[in-house]
Amino acid sequence: MKGTLLICKKEFLELSKDRRTLFFSFVLPILLYPVVFFIMASLGRNDQTQREGQPSRVQIVDPSQIVEPWLKSDPKLFECSDGRPANLQQAFKDHTLDLAIEVEASAGARVKRQEPYRIRVWLDESEPASELALQRMRDAVKELDKRQVSERLGALGASLQIIEPSRILTENVADPGLALGKLLGSFLPYILMLMMFQGAMQHGIYVTAGEKERGTLQSLLATSLPRSQIIWGKLIYIFCMGLIAAVLNLLSMGISLGLVLGRVAEHPAGSAGLASAHLAAMTSPVNLLICFLLFVPLGLLFTSFILFMGIRAKTTAEAGTSLMPGLFLIITLGAFSMAPGIERMPLLPYVPVLNVSLAIRKLFGQQSSFFEILIAFFMTAGLAILMTWIATRLLDRESAIFKQG
Amino acid sequence: MIQLSDVNKAFRVKDRKTRAWKRIEAVKSLSFQVRAGEIYGLLGPNGAGKSTTLRMIVGLMKPDSGSIRICDLDTQEKPEPCRSLVGYLSTDISVYTRFTPRELLRIFGEFQGLDPRVAERRGMGLLEKLQLKDFADIRMEGFSSGQKQKVSIARALLHDPVAVIFDEPTTGLDVFTAKTVLDLLRILKSEGRAVIVSTHLMPMVEEICDRVGIIFGGELHGDAPPAEMLERWKVHSLEEVFFKLAVP
Structure with a gap:
């Protein structure tokens, strides 16, 4: 021994x-892990803060002017410009664009007829800024939809609760x-x-x-x-x-x-x-x-x-x-x-x-x-x-x- | 002191061209003995079986047959006690370069069962004899081959072995370092140790060896004092014996 x-x-x-x-x-x-994790976390946090503090650059084609004014009403979230770039992919690559939107031409007529209208969206999923712009747009359109539904229900003398007959309350009891x-x-x-x-x-x-x-x-x-x-x-x-x-x-x-x-x-x-x-x-x-x-x-x-x-x-x-x-x-x-x-x-x-x-x-x-x-x-x-x-x-x-x- | 009786050793090597295994007889029926206070020169060209023989004596290799005894202890039956009786210097001039000579000798002394302080004291004495005391506390990374060889010699002699086995101790050394080594071998002899030196440098053998054994193709050709060997082969130098063996 x-x-x-x-x-x-x-x-x-x-x-x-x-x-x-x-x-x-x-x-x-x-030394390595604290340094690496700190750098990664700092970079990630900075990037996120930077992205969230800036409006998303959106190019929109909306002949009926239903969605565009709604997005333009919040300049902190959207920086809108009209039309579509000739080369979408290049625009995403160059970081000059985060999202391209096209609202169908007959959207106005469809809204009047209480029919759904289509919104086409182009994004680059590999870019976090593009993902953020999509999320912001979804939230904005959801709010717009909610307002339109509320107006229609109001005209019929009903409240928004009519479309929500039940509510599920979940509670996670996992340890x-x-x-x-x-x-x-x-x-x-x-x-x-x-x-x-x-x-x-x-x-x-x-x-x-x-x-x-x-x-x-x-x-x-x-x-x-x-x-x-x-x-x-x-x-x-x-x-x-x-x-x-x-x-x-x-x-x-x-x-x-x-x-x-x-x-x-x-x-x-x-x-x-x-x-x-x-x-x-x-x-x-x-x-x-x-x-x-x-x-x-x-x-x-x-x-x-x-x-x-x-x-x-x-x-x-x-x-x-x-x-x-x-x-x-x-x-x-x-x-x-x-x-x-x-x-x-x-x-x-x-x-x-x-x-x-x-x-x-x-x-x-x-x-x-x-x-x-x-x-x-x-x-x-x-x-x-x-x-x-x-x-x-x-x-x-x-x-x-x-x-x- | 050291006795080899009918020792045989063969290796199996693979022929990379034919993919066949070949048996190479490295040592054949080797018998000789070395007494206390004697320097025995084991001579032979490269690949003759000198290092294999010495490695078997130290216990780094096992003979296929025959027996090797050191102070009446069989190296196969009692490997550790036998190794404690032997001081071995291999052909590789390599030391633990991260250590200083003092540290190396201290730890190797402990391996040989010495008290660290005793090991250090003995080690420093040996370094003094080998004219390396001034380098005792310097890391061996930058040491020359001669300096490394001196440290290796000190390491081999640290535990005061009764038998000393040096495998080509002067190869690659300058004349001054080689002389220091030869002088040390003479001292070891005078101290009553059994010394075996393998070499292919004939002048060194004629100068210091009491007896020589010429090994050629794994077989021992003659085992006698250098002068007797010259007389037996009717030649003027041991080198001529080599040539006679190579061209019979």
């Missing part, structure tokens, strides 16, 4: 000498914390898995294939330390790096997202408070402990896989290439674990890796099964032990140490 800790110490000591790696591993994730927990449970395992693997990968390559490539592995293997202790030392180091990467990224991302959402969203204080209270209950120490206990064997499984591939590879480039399928597999499994309704699949608790994300998903969704948590834990732990054993055996093979064949 002493040898294991010594190898682990050596790896951390070596890491501590590389300021750049330290910065990119520990400092950058803390806001539970909804948030379900959402969290669906993507949290994916994020954690990805970050853990990604964070451990580069360090794993450095201490396995990297040592081989730099020619230092022989000097390490020539010491009196047993091979198993060398492997376990490296395993602990890679695992710690993966765990640190996952925790740092997640914390930084969570805090940044929370701050940004808190500033952007204008939720009623009551509901936000209720959601946080429920979420706090869901992320109780027991749940977090179960979550952590499930991630330990999973992290060890990833680590032993990285270790195995790293030792097997002759160069760091080869190790990186051979680990990419593992990364893709995790992305695929993670994306699959986010799919709705998968918790009802009967065989899923027996699929490695996926069963961990499923167990966590159910844990946060308050549907957890103790049996499924146990299966996920022992299956992952068993696989991690098996993979570590294989990696230890591999380090005993000459072909893994020396470049042959």
Whole structure:
């Protein structure tokens, strides 16, 4: 055991000498997310404020003059001009136009006959300004329609309520914390898995294939330390790096997202408070402990896989290439674990890796099964032990140490 | 001290053209022994099987058959105790460049079971002998090949091994550094250690080795003091023995 800790110490000591790696591993994730989220939120908010503060540029053809005066009556929302541009697409591209409207020529006659008239609209859905202009126009026309209907009903001696015989009152009784927990449970395992693997990968390559490539592995293997202790030392180091990467990224991302959402969203204080209270209950120490206990064997499984591939590879480039399928597999499994309704699949608790994300998903969704948590834990732990054993055996093979064949 | 008995080692390599696996006999029925206080020169051209033999002694490779014993311990049965008796210097001149020599020696001392302070003290003594003490606290990133080799030698001798195995220790070194290494080998011999040096540089062998074994095509051709070897082959230099072996 002493040898294991010594190898682990050596790896951390070596890491501590590389300021750049330290910065990119520990400092950058803390700085990156707040900066990125803040910039994104600021840009988004500025753009939205700017768009909402400006009138939409509308070109309108309305021979009956039914809609145009109505839109022109609110210059804060619409900047109207007559006619249609020769090239609509180009006008949208050049940002000289947000919306083009054409009211049918016989609209006036149709209104008199109490028949619906058609309004054709051209917009560029890829432009938020165009979408906003459409929304504004819909609201304006709805108001115009309401006024016309009201006038017609008034002429008949009836009120507007005649067209609304019933009213549906809806009330969402869903636990806001539970909804948030379900959402969290669906993507949290994916994020954690990805970050853990990604964070451990580069360090794993450095201490396995990297040592081989730099020619230092022989000097390490020539010491009196047993091979198993060398492997376990490296395993602990890679695992710690993966765990640190996952925790740092997640914390930084969570805090940044929370701050940004808190500033952007204008939720009623009551509901936000209720959601946080429920979420706090869901992320109780027991749940977090179960979550952590499930991630330990999973992290060890990833680590032993990285270790195995790293030792097997002759160069760091080869190790990186051979680990990419593992990364893709995790992305695929993670994306699959986010799919709705998968918790009802009967065989899923027996699929490695996926069963961990499923167990966590159910844990946060308050549907957890103790049996499924146990299966996920022992299956992952068993696989991690098996993979570590294989990696230890591999380090005993000459072909893994020396470049042959 | 070090005894090899009928050691065989073969590798399987793939012929990339024919896609067939080939068996290459790297070491064939190799037997020799090295006593305490003796420098044994293992000579041979590139690919003769020198490094494979030395790697088997250190335990980095396993013999297919035969036995290797260090201080009466079998390297297969007791790999870790055997490795603790040996100081090994490989052909690769590579060190952990992020460390300073002091840090490297301290951590490797711990690997060999030494107290860190003892390891550091011994390490500094070795660096002084190797004229590298002034560089003890400088990171090895910018070190020359000779400086790295000196650190590697200190690392190999740190745990006071009874057997020392140096695989081509002077290759790529300038004459001054090579002389420092040769002087150190003489000191190791005088301290009663068993030393095996592999090389293809004949003048060095004639100068420091008590006995030589010429390995060619995986087989040992002769195991005698350099002078006796010259007499046996009726030549003036060991290089001529090489040529005679290459063109029988």
